[in-house]
Amino acid sequence: MKQKKNQVHIIFLFVLLFIFVFSFGCVSNDAVASETPLKPKTLDPGTITVGVVVDTDSYSVTNEEIITLISTADSILQNNTKLKFSLLGIQRVDYSALQEKAKKDRTNPIVLLYPDLSKQPEYVVILLSDSTSASFGGYSYSVKRSGFCNRCSKPDSNSQEYVAVGVIDWTHMYSSCGYNRSDSKNLVHVSDVSFGGECRNQNGVKCIYNEKFGYYQCNDSETLNSLYNSNKYYFAASTIVHELMHFFGEGVLSDHFGTQGCNKWMNGTDYGAYSLNIFQSYAGTCPYLYEVIEKSYKECG
Numbered sequence: 001m002k003q004k005k006n007q008v009h010i011i012f013l014f015v016l017l018f019i020f021v022f023s024f025g026c027v028s029n030d031a032v033a034s035e036t037p038l039k040p041k042t043l044d045p046g047t048i049t050v051g052v053v054v055d056t057d058s059y060s061v062t063n064e065e066i067i068t069l070i071s072t073a074d075s076i077l078q079n080n081t082k083l084k085f086s087l088l089g090i091q092r093v094d095y096s097a098l099q100e101k102a103k104k105d106r107t108n109p110i111v112l113l114y115p116d117l118s119k120q121p122e123y124v125v126i127l128l129s130d131s132t133s134a135s136f137g138g139y140s141y142s143v144k145r146s147g148f149c150n151r152c153s154k155p156d157s158n159s160q161e162y163v164a165v166g167v168i169d170w171t172h173m174y175s176s177c178g179y180n181r182s183d184s185k186n187l188v189h190v191s192d193v194s195f196g197g198e199c200r201n202q203n204g205v206k207c208i209y210n211e212k213f214g215y216y217q218c219n220d221s222e223t224l225n226s227l228y229n230s231n232k233y234y235f236a237a238s239t240i241v242h243e244l245m246h247f248f249g250e251g252v253l254s255d256h257f258g259t260q261g262c263n264k265w266m267n268g269t270d271y272g273a274y275s276l277n278i279f280q281s282y283a284g285t286c287p288y289l290y291e292v293i294e295k296s297y298k299e300c301g
């Protein structure tokens, strides 16, 4: 995503994950989580069930904020597909403690969070600041879950026995300007103008303080009037959609809007020439992937 170097980029952790997931199989029921169940609409056709997990060590986020976040992500998904998100519940955990416990129990944090298979969401959104999410805005991986059926089958293997996981940095700054990034989790504002690839690779753009968001952004009208800048939810909501869509592409680089791989899929259309808001309306994802997820969707049983 050459246009968006410091925004939504992805890293697939398939290899790590598969090693991890295939190594452990036991189930424990002692998740250190507090749960807020919502009205489940588990098996409505055309829905993708979502569970949100907040790392209490990273953020304090209210239920209302999470509901608005997922509803914003839902509107982005619905603008591009016939599918919808259905929020099943919210859990708050100390995620590193949960990881420790999972390691000790030789299982996966996802299994500890959802010991009951019937309550397992198809897409787990973890609001967590780690070095990767803080650098790129988010990343995704899958967890094999025996006996679980995900209606978004993976197009490469046709597998439905998996859970999609998106790790999202809830407070990720959109179009941030003038920051020293040597510690990705604690950016320090050091300059009045952009540098080091900020502002879509334009150095020297003046920075402006956004009172609403509480950080400095690139002072260019395209950024300031963009969809991602419309409210505090839109950017994180787009990242939630973006991360899910990677499961339906062929690789991090070609999955992105405007890349050569994407342009090829789109019959040679040069999306690199399109405006920022067109890019953002697809959550930075190649439009082709939305067709793939729709075709991959199939009911279970």
Ligand SMILES: [Zn+2]
Residues within 6 Å of the ligand: 008, 009, 010, 242, 246, 252, 255, 256
């Ligand atoms: Zn990506």
